[in-house]
Amino acid sequence: MAKHTYFLTGTDTEVGKTVVTAAILKKASNLSLKTVAMKPVASGCELTAEGLRNEDALMLMEHMTEVLPYEQVNPIALEPAIAPHVAASQAGRQLSAQRLVGLARGLMMKPADLMLIEGAGGWRVPLNDRETYARLPAELGLGVVVVVPLRLGCINHALLTVEAIRHDGLTVAGWVANRPDEKPMSCEQETLDFLKGHMGAPCLGVLPWLPRLDIAKLAQELDIDPLLARAAVF
Template structure:
């Protein structure tokens, strides 16, 4: 059974959740850990001879140490690059937290040291008219890793997301700052200092901007040892 499981969310869509997840997987591998990952729901998939494939899911597959079938990593693949509940409705499918929990529990039973479950968009992305994606990690009681992009407005978005996670009864295990642009944001150091003082979790690292992101290189910017404690 996967000994440690974490849910990876972001303050918004396009903030680098997959890059951070892959870098954490690579960093764990350097510690000799066996790793697994999944992205239960992925919209924006490409048609291939093997079926629908999502770039983020393929990145996770490359970064993890264990071998899984694509459908285990991304059991719900949706073609349009739009909100998952809308993409699912267009495909005649109905997303539920119960179903996603089942997929995750299946992977939690696999041998390994670390399982990362990457969400879609931010914390309150809808699954259907009644549930948001947050319902899945809540049912699983899964600690959360938060990805924060270093750009204008990130303090507000990070604090609001952290507040929502804690209100839902979950622990924030750590957060990662990601530089989404080649030029550093104005007052980056002050922004990082404020987040480090006010987010209720340790910073796992600050990922530098790369024109061609390489999770193996970025792994060195992370300190994840304490994720395996206790």
Template sequence: MARKSYFVTGTDTGVGKTLVSAAILEAAASLGKRTLAMKPVASGCDDTPDGLRNEDALILMEAMSESLAYDQVNPVALKPAIAPHVAAAQAGRQITAERLVGFCRGLQMRPADLLLVEGAGGWRVPLNDRETYAAMPVALQMPVILVVPLKLGCINHALLTAEAIRRDGLTVAGWVANRPEAEAMDCEQETLEYLINHLETPCMGILPWQDSPDPRALAASLNVHCLFEN
């Protein structure tokens, strides 16, 4: 079964969770690790001859070392590019944490060194009227990797997200800084230093801006050894 499993969340939507996840998978593969990944819920899927397909899920499939069917990587595929609970309601479907936990446990039983589970949006994204996405990693007691975009406001968002994760009883295993724009934010170095000193968990790397993102090249900017310790 998968020896190490982590949930990947971000401070918000569009912060680079998929890119960071794919780069982590590539970095782990460079260490000779067998990797798996899944994005249990994906909205914004495209119609294809094979059914609904999500670009983020396909990126994960390309980056991981082991082969899986698409439905194992993205079991809940929703067409509208809107909040998952709204997209599910429009499709006449219901998403529950219990159902997502079942999907994840199925992949945890497969042989691998690392399993990454990418969330949707941020830590408190709703699954339904009663549950947020956080209920799934909490049920699995899965350590969390936090993705922080280097832009104005990221310190507040990162600290609040880390606080919420810990309040829910989980560990922030590490965090990755991602540059979402070509032009660096003002006072980037000062922002990084503050985050490094106050997030109280290892910074696994700082991903540079790439016009055409290449997870394999970005893997060189990451140190993933902390994911395999203990």
């Protein structure tokens, strides 16, 4: 059974959740920890000879230590690159929190030191007309890691996200600042200082923008000790 399991969310879509998840996996691997990860629902999948494949899920597979079949890492693969609930509807499928919880619990039974579950978009992304993705970590009682892109407006988005997470009864286990653009945002250090003083959770690292993605280099910028120090989730 996974000793530590966390849910990764972002303040919005396209903020670097997969890159951060992969970097945490790599950091844990550098510490000789066994890791598994999953992206339960992925839209924007490409049709291949093996079936639908998502580049984010493939990145997680590349950087986790344990070997899993693709279908266990990304059990619900959807082709359209749109919101998951719309993509599922167009594919004639129905998403539900109950199913995602069952899929996640199955993977949590695998022996590992660290398991990461990457969500889709932000905290309130819909699964259907009644449920949001937040139901998954809520049902499992998981700590949440928030990815914050360093761009204009990130303070508001970050504070609203952690407020919503705590309103749902969950703990923000940590957050990672990610530089998604080559040009640094104006007053970046002041923004970081404010977030560190108001997020109410440890900053696990500040990831730089790189002209070429290098997960190993990004992993060096992370401190995941706060994640490993928390009580295990069973």
